[in-house]
Amino acid sequence: xxxxxxxxxxxxxxxxxxxxxxSRFMPPVFITLILLxxxxxxxxxxxxxxTLLAIVTSITGELILGRIFLKKWPHPASAYITxxxxxxxxxxxxxxxxxxxxxxxITSKYALRFRNRHIWNPSNFGICAMLFLASxxxxxxxxQWGNNFASLIVIWVLGSIIVWRAxxxxxxxxxxxxxxxxxxxxxxxxxxxxQSEIAPITGPMYQLFIFFMITDxxxxxxxxxxxxxxxxxxxxxxxFMRLGSSVYAPLYxxxxxxxxxxxxxxxxxxxxxxxxxxxxxxxxxxxP
Amino acid sequence: MKRIPIxxxxxxxxxxxxxxxxxxxxxxxxxxxxxxxxxxxxxxxxARYGFCFQEVSHQxxxxxVHEAPILDSKLDGIMPEVASMGASVSIVDxxxxxxxxxYVTNSRIGSLNHLYRNNHDxxxxxxxxxxxxxDVNQPGxxxxxxxxxxxxxxxxxxxxxxxxxxxxxLFHNDGxxxxxxxxxxxxxxPWINANSALWLDYDGDGKLDLFVxxxxxxxxxxxxxKNTRMMPESFEYAKNGGRKYLFHNLGNGRFEExxxxxxxxxxxxxxxxxxxxxxxxGYPDLFVANDYGVSELYLNDHGHFREAGQETGVGFxxxxxxxxxxxxxxxxxxxxxxxxxxxxxxxxxxxxxxxxPQEGKGLHYANLARDLGVELGGWSFGAQFGDLNNDGTLDLxxxxxxxxxxxxxxxxxxxxxxxxxxxxxxxxxxxxxxFDGRSLSGYQQKKVWINDGxxxxxxxxxAVGVTDLYDGRAVALADLWNTGVLDAVVANxxxxxxxxxxxxxxxxDWIEFDLEGTKSNRSAIGAQVTxxxxxxxxxxxxxxxxxxxxxxxxxxxxxLGKNPQLDKAVxxxxxxxxxxxxxxxPNQLVHVKEPS
Numbered sequence: 095x096x097x098x099x100x101x102x103x104x105x106x107x108x109x110x111x112x113x114x115x116x117s118r119f120m121p122p123v124f125i126t127l128i129l130l131x132x133x134x135x136x137x138x139x140x141x142x143x144x145t146l147l148a149i150v151t152s153i154t155g156e157l158i159l160g161r162i163f164l165k166k167w168p169h170p171a172s173a174y175i176t177x178x179x180x181x182x183x184x185x186x187x188x189x190x191x192x193x194x195x196x197x198x199x200i201t202s203k204y205a206l207r208f209r210n211r212h213i214w215n216p217s218n219f220g221i222c223a224m225l226f227l228a229s230x231x232x233x234x235x236x237x238q239w240g241n242n243f244a245s246l247i248v249i250w251v252l253g254s255i256i257v258w259r260a261x262x263x264x265x266x267x268x269x270x271x272x273x274x275x276x277x278x279x280x281x282x283x284x285x286x287x288x289q290s291e292i293a294p295i296t297g298p299m300y301q302l303f304i305f306f307m308i309t310d311x312x313x314x315x316x317x318x319x320x321x322x323x324x325x326x327x328x329x330x331x332x333x334f335m336r337l338g339s340s341v342y343a344p345l346y347x348x349x350x351x352x353x354x355x356x357x358x359x360x361x362x363x364x365x366x367x368x369x370x371x372x373x374x375x376x377x378x379x380x381x382p
Numbered sequence: 383m384k385r386i387p388i389x390x391x392x393x394x395x396x397x398x399x400x401x402x403x404x405x406x407x408x409x410x411x412x413x414x415x416x417x418x419x420x421x422x423x424x425x426x427x428x429a430r431y432g433f434c435f436q437e438v439s440h441q442x443x444x445x446x447v448h449e450a451p452i453l454d455s456k457l458d459g460i461m462p463e464v465a466s467m468g469a470s471v472s473i474v475d476x477x478x479x480x481x482x483x484x485y486v487t488n489s490r491i492g493s494l495n496h497l498y499r500n501n502h503d504x505x506x507x508x509x510x511x512x513x514x515x516x517d518v519n520q521p522g523x524x525x526x527x528x529x530x531x532x533x534x535x536x537x538x539x540x541x542x543x544x545x546x547x548x549x550x551x552l553f554h555n556d557g558x559x560x561x562x563x564x565x566x567x568x569x570x571x572p573w574i575n576a577n578s579a580l581w582l583d584y585d586g587d588g589k590l591d592l593f594v595x596x597x598x599x600x601x602x603x604x605x606x607x608k609n610t611r612m613m614p615e616s617f618e619y620a621k622n623g624g625r626k627y628l629f630h631n632l633g634n635g636r637f638e639e640x641x642x643x644x645x646x647x648x649x650x651x652x653x654x655x656x657x658x659x660x661x662x663x664g665y666p667d668l669f670v671a672n673d674y675g676v677s678e679l680y681l682n683d684h685g686h687f688r689e690a691g692q693e694t695g696v697g698f699x700x701x702x703x704x705x706x707x708x709x710x711x712x713x714x715x716x717x718x719x720x721x722x723x724x725x726x727x728x729x730x731x732x733x734x735x736x737x738x739p740q741e742g743k744g745l746h747y748a749n750l751a752r753d754l755g756v757e758l759g760g761w762s763f764g765a766q767f768g769d770l771n772n773d774g775t776l777d778l779x780x781x782x783x784x785x786x787x788x789x790x791x792x793x794x795x796x797x798x799x800x801x802x803x804x805x806x807x808x809x810x811x812x813x814x815x816x817f818d819g820r821s822l823s824g825y826q827q828k829k830v831w832i833n834d835g836x837x838x839x840x841x842x843x844x845a846v847g848v849t850d851l852y853d854g855r856a857v858a859l860a861d862l863w864n865t866g867v868l869d870a871v872v873a874n875x876x877x878x879x880x881x882x883x884x885x886x887x888x889x890x891d892w893i894e895f896d897l898e899g900t901k902s903n904r905s906a907i908g909a910q911v912t913x914x915x916x917x918x919x920x921x922x923x924x925x926x927x928x929x930x931x932x933x934x935x936x937x938x939x940x941x942l943g944k945n946p947q948l949d950k951a952v953x954x955x956x957x958x959x960x961x962x963x964x965x966x967x968p969n970q971l972v973h974v975k976e977p978s
Binding site: 141159162163185186187188190194197198201202204205206223224225227228229230231232233243246284286287289290291292293294296297298299336339340341 | 389390393394396400401403404405407408727728729731732733752757792799800802805806807808810812813814816
């Protein structure tokens with residue numbers, strides 16, 4: 095997760111609460127709330143130190159790399175979200191895994207770029223890389239949660255408000271609807287209880303996945319229809335991965351579908367860019 | 383040609399280096415914690431590690447194979463999971479002949495428990511039937527999950543408390559000749575679904591009390607389920623398990639349940655418990671390892687308990703506690719606590735916990751399992767500390783392996799998808815996909831970690847002959863043949879009872895203590911021996927049950943290393959009496975009676 099921070103309101107002197115509700119602060123505040131509520135009530139974190147290590151690594155990496163490659167000090171909020179996401183989603187008894195995952199996540203934004211755009215959601219990349227490469231030392235957040243409805247509803251309500259305000263609720267809604275529909279299809283195919291197929295989306299990993307990862311503006315396509323199509327595609331790829339018993343199917347599905355969608359969008363953009371100048375170049379005088 | 387900035391080249395190199403880091407870390411850790419030798423060469427093991435095990439159950443006349451419970455047919459789909467416990471082993475000298483005997487439980491309705499009497503010649507004979515403690519898994523009474531021994535009436539003979547999913551049973555030992563069922567007279571409740579219990583004298587009155595830790599709620603009859611909503615409500619935060627019982631010994635063969643009065647109130651899913659005086663306060667504290675949740679540590683203030691898990695650091699991060707064992711691993715006169723959990727590569731890395739007491743004010747623990755190299759043990763169950771090579775430091779023997787069925791198909795995916803779900807899904811067994819013969823962390827290699835005395839443990843299981851791949855549950859350590867070495871007895875779920883006979887290289891000395899209380903309980907449970915030698919000290923205490931579903935030899939075994947200079951042994955009896963033994967010589971069993 096690495097939510098892009100939208101520019102602040104341009105209205106003069108907005109009230110403090112309005113500024114806090116501004117989308118620049120909402121995602122970090124929300125994810126911090128999840129962290130604190132989850133940890134104070136259920137102790138979801140391996141430890142505060144490990145999460146802090148991930149946050150510090152993430153912000154430090156962002157500041158250094160941003161300064162070097164963007165020639166400016168980037169706003170630390172999105173790196174903060176990446177770090178805190180790593181702290182929540184990664185499970186490992188070792189400290190180095192948190193630092194490495196956060197560093198990989200942030201570095202991927204600068205190292206894996208195409209047409210000046212980073213193509214993987216940073217924390218999705220970092221966590222998947224760790225699951226691929228360090229499976230003996232790490233696991234993803236899957237069962238370390240209170241399993242009760244109260245925490246689930248709080249997160250869903252708050253998360254829905256956040257993504258609604260960010261105009262990305264349709265992504266979450268499309269994914270959730272697709273997941274549920276495909277769960278019943280999977281239950282029909284496998285013969286397993288449908289409750290067991292629905293179960294994952296009631297678990298902790300999905301709360302962060304559906305509100306933060308798949309909705310990340312920087313790594314999703316531009317059009318509303320395209321975003322819905324990508325969300326549906328992620329659910330479909332996940333569906334097949336789940337039939338293949340992949341424990342981290344949603345993370346892996348996003349890992350493959352997200353960049354693919356961006357590549358397709360960029361390819362379509364370049365085609366359009368070639369076509370439009372050709373179509374309009376005839377009667378126009380050539381620019382110097 | 384477009385010029386690539388140096389910064390971008392450096393970034394790419396750094397990025398690739400980061401991607402390669404896990405492989406590097408794996409290489410480093412495999413060099414450090416690589417299981418020694420894939421094949422057993424006893425001579426080489428003796429030369430290199432100072433000991434070697436040989437599995438001798440058949441030669442010893444023991445051909446016991448555990449039978450798992452078969453519960454209500456509503457649970458058929460996940461029967462391997464819900465019926466995954468019951469194999470246990472406890473060591474007792476039930477006839478006071480000076481030789482350890484072995485009691486093992488069976489868990490299918492109608493199956494028999496076995497009491498193997500030590501024949502003093504390397505063999506054992508099952509005498510459970512004639513002693514009256516074999517046919518204890520009758521229909522309608524549930525099945526055995528474990529056994530703990532303690533002389534509750536101070537008549538000199540160890541009595542038996544049978545831990546069950548079902549009707550708990552207390553058997554009085556009639557002079558080593560027979561056992562008499564005294565459950566009803568003792569006032570025990572009609573049904574407890576427990577996997578852990580221990581004897582302790584929690585109030586120091588000289589009579590053994592009994593702690594019983596429920597797993598499933600006590601109103602659940604697993605053979606006649608009203609419904610399938612009997613699973614934990616959460617994988618790591620469940621509080622809908624069985625209640626805890628503290629039976630205060632009234633002294634006339636009767637017990638009074640006093641848990642609430644004594645400050646114990648928990649419905650976590652307990653799987654293991656152990657008691658020792660962790661603070662030197664003169665009363666045994668109680669450590670409870672809970673499945674599906676945090677561990678609990680009950681500090682004992684003059685007979686009243688106070689749960690201090692979070693305060694002491696052991697009760698914060700929830701895991702799947704399945705073992706509780708104490709060991710003075712640094713020879714500093716302080717107990718560390720080993721709690722086993724689950725680790726499955728790429729799915730769930732809880733890691734086992736080695737809680738080591740920290741210097742400073744009050745009792746506080748830090749988990750040093752990773753630092754010391756005893757963190758990853760697969761789906762771990764029972765573990766025991768003991769000096770296996772008599773080098774003067776405590777080693778660690780760990781059993782593991784959950785469900786070994788198919789060698790190619792795993793249930794982990796289905797397990798993880800339900801276990802993370804909402805409580806209404808996870809708590810109902812009918813929502814769990816069927817096992818269909820799949821394994822769940824099966825066929826795992828056991829761990830025998832030897833302590834180098836300098837802060838590291840090394841796994842030598844394969845090299846020293848512990849090569850079985852059964853679904854290990856309980857392990858008990860005992861000097862079965864009175865040779866001054868610790869042998870290991872392993873109970874496997876749906877598998878054979880294994881006797882690992884230990885051979886220790888010549889040169890390392892030992893000493894053992896056999897304690898008998900007078901003012902204190904006669905079993906001397908809770909008595910603590912601190913041995914001083916070669917400028918170091920090691921503390922051990924007599925336990926009435928520890929590990930997972932197990933009880934070690936009552937006698938305390940100390941390895942001494944080469945040419946030891948024994949200073950003294952200080953015994954603190956549960957009554958508070960202090961006794962110092964001087965002029966000790968190595969390689970002997972010292973019988974000590976509490977001064978009256």
